[in-house]
Amino acid sequence: MVDDDRFRFKPGETAREEMIRFRTLGCYPLSGGIRSDAADLPSIIMEMQASRTSEREGRLIDSDSVGSMEKKKQEGYF
Amino acid sequence: MTNTLSAAETALDLWLAEQTDKSLLRFSTCGSVDDGKSTLIGRLLYDSQLILDDQLASLRKESRNRTTGDEGIDFSLLVDGLTAEREQGITIDVAYRFFSTDKRKFIVADTPGHEQYTRNMATGASNADLAIVLIDARKGVLTQTAAAQLHPEPDRREACRAGGQQDRPRRLRRRRVQRHRDRVPGLRQGSRLRDAGGHPGVGAQGRQHPRPPAPTCPGIAARSSCPTSRASRSRPTAPTSRCAFRCSG
Secondary structure: OOOOOOOOOOOOOOOOOOOEEOOOOOOOOOEOOEEOOOOOHHHHHHHHHHOOOOHHHHEHHHHOOOOHHHHHHHOOOO | OHHHHHHHHHHHHHHHHHHHHOEEEEEEEEEOOOOOHHHHHHHHHHHOOOOOHHHHHHHHHHOOOOOOOOOOOOHHHHOOOOHHHHHHOOOOOOEEEEEEOOOEEEEEEEOOOOHHHHHHHHHHHHOOOEEEEEEEOOOEOOHHHHHHHOOOOOOOOEEEEEEEOOOOOOOOOHHHHHHHHHOOOOOOOOOOOEEEEEEOOOOOOOOOOOOOOOOEOOOOOOHHHOHHHHHHHHOOOOHHHOOOOEOOO
16 A cells, blocks of 8 residues: 555556555555455454454564564564 | 344354354363374364455465475465474464354464474363374374373373374375374374364365365355355456355255
């Protein structure tokens, strides 16, 4: 999701409007949302039940290196 | 708009009622080092289609350059997540996984087998109703296997014995393999665990591993309207298209 100029575009990319939902709240712009039309709690819950991905899927921080989260914890980030 | 709202609410109410009725079983693995406890739990989660697509993709990537079964996956990585555990190929701390099937909810605690981590094993086993005692088919009952069974808890605990490493017969003399394949050794004398049966043949290759039926999808009424089902029909061999639920219609 594009919110300010910290989000960097690749050549040729432009922003467009879509309905999205954030399953996880992390640092911007390192956390991605998912395409979703769920607009109330029952719909969100049923969407989660049918989901085939975990809520961590949108977290870029998880895969920046091997043992990424563990290293950061040891370095005192959490 | 109103119709869509009540469909989701109705589906949610039904699903919540189903969940409330399910009993919870807490179980743990125990046994000696390298007998296959973590691989067993990883395999169980995989066979029950409980691994999510992004988790499976990470797992395949992380399984490169490791010992794997036919699927090219090291199932122990599902519960051994610490860098030290992966580097050494052992379990150091207890890993808890939560999952449910049609009938029941489960919490599994995968515990270490190394003698120096016995404290962690005891923590993992402390809340368990059932212990799965793993016995390496190549080695039989070892010190830690026996130690795990002498858990100082009330008699309500049950133990289920499972044979591990059944897919590696070459190092053993023929007769010994036969003995351990057909009969999982009994619980140690003096153990206060109640024996719930022996199950030979589990682990990396998934042989003799029961595959429970997938739970029914609570949200989608008809197969034809489900996007996941449509995707899997167009690419039947792609695992990422597989839905965890059975279509109800």
